[in-house]
Amino acid sequence: MSKLKQRKDRPTIGQVMDEAGVGRRQFMKYCAGMTALMAMPPMATTAFARQLRAARRPTVIYVPYQECTGCLESLTRSFAPSLESLIFDTISLDYNHTLQAAAGTAAMEAKYQAIQENYGEYILIVDGAISTAENGIHGMAVGQTFLDQLKDVAEGAAAIVAVGVCAAYGGVAAAHPNPTGAVGVADLIKDKPIINVPGCPPIPEVMTGTLVSFLASGVPELDRHLRPKAFFGNTIHDRCYRRRFYDRGLFAKTFDDEGARNGWCLYELGCRGPTTYNACATIKWNGGAGWPIESGHGCIGCSEPGFWDQGGFYEPVTAKLFSERGQSVAAAAAGVAVGAAAGLAAKARKKKLASETE
Ligand code: SF4
Ligand code: SF4
Structure with missing residues (x-):
């Protein structure tokens, strides 16, 4: 099980929870809910909670390519105030050009700064398919194709989470006759752990649950399509x-x-x-x-x-x-x-x- 490298200069999730005033009972209730969703036995809750509290706040870089923003809408529509959103707040979302104020060149500079400062240690979330036809010219931003952008940002990632069916398998963008040659992340990146969280959009709790479980115990058990079995194990x-x-x-x-x-x-x-x-x-x-x-x-x-x-x-x-x-x-x-x-x-x-x- 591949675990995320922990940065010692980052607070643990337990410290962030304490500062936010999240009580032990509330935290344990959340962990019990998560372990139940992942079909883990009840006795696993204590160990899961301990691992999650000890995990250090990771940097997350979220990049959108050929997408409709539905997956991000779904993720940000988790019911508030929820502990999932508090935990999500504890992730350092260092780049997301839909949510952040910076745009254009300034946004790209913010991304490169986040990559440099956290090289080899950040979680990369990819939303949307990647165009490959004609060297990827059908999907571009700031003069660079999404294809080249993905290769750049994936190089320094510790792991990649592909959210939505488009990032996972090409999805709607790859529908016949697929004029842009759209594909999913795993078709292009072969040397990083990849977790697919497909759906159109994915269920918000499945997205946050996958991230939380990854923080607590590393890459979860995946099926042959790289989906966490805990959420995608049954039809x-x-x-x-x-x-x-x-x-x-x-x-x-x-x-x-x-x-x-x-x-x-x-x-x-x-x-x-x-x-x-x-x-x-x-x-x-x-x-x-x-x-x-x-x-x-x-x-x-x-x-x-x-x-x-x-x-x-x-x-x-x-x-x-x-x-x-x-x-x-x-x-x-x-x-x-x-x-x-x-x-x-x-x-x-x-x-x-x-x-x-x-
Ligand atoms: S019921 Fe089927 S189509 Fe509808 S959201 Fe769930 S997996 Fe997707
Ligand atoms: S029981 Fe019927 S409605 Fe339900 S998933 Fe199966 S085929 Fe669909």
Whole structure:
């Protein structure tokens, strides 16, 4: 597990928490919530809290490339006042040209100063895809391509966190026919630890949780797409509250039929939950107020490589997609077949009951 080099001249997070008046009980409650989200056993909370308190405040450089600012909007919309935001305040965000006052050349100078002063020790957060077509000329700022900017800033980073599906895998910017040759960070940088936190946008708590867990114990366990397993270890379908309808073969056929009104499964309306790994079904959105499937729309697979080109959003998941995700096509097909058979049996029972009561 690669750990961040600790700068002795920086206060520890524990010291910053004490100065901010965060009590032990509040801090422990936060750590218990974090370890639960990451599916760690309850006894791990004390060790996690100790490691987090001892971690020194790191420098973070946040660079935006081909992006829509949705990921930064999501990150800054975490529910305030929250301990996540306090912890995020304890990170020294030395460069973020969307949030900082400086612009143009002054902003670039601030970035180079932050790089020089913290060379080899900063966390680099990348937001947005990187254009590679025609030497990257489709994405530029201050006379330099994003491609060259990324190579410069990545060289001195201790680790890179790619936030959003665009920074992780190219995302929306890489959608067919991808005229700018957009790619994700891991396609270009091969010699640094990279953690992908995909989503369009990612869940704020997953972004802050990944950073906090990295501060406490280094690069977390990642899946084959470099996502933290703690947050991306299950499919949406694994944890979806509509799963009981899927298992019984009860599917909405349109967005306003009886099935939709009864909250049945959205598989036949194109839900990508069975092939999408993310924590929406458990952490939810807007401080836990709800999430897309609860609002009546299927998952569109925004945290997966290949998003946006996964076939139409309103066609059921294909066998090809199941197999691209490394999932068993036979098991998935069997699940649908069992569900469909159960659905037919349920329909037959309903018809029989109706004829008996006429
Ligand atoms: S297909 Fe979608 S709506 Fe149906 S159970 Fe799976 S995740 Fe939920
Ligand atoms: S439900 Fe699916 S599409 Fe919606 S935010 Fe979660 S992973 Fe992305």
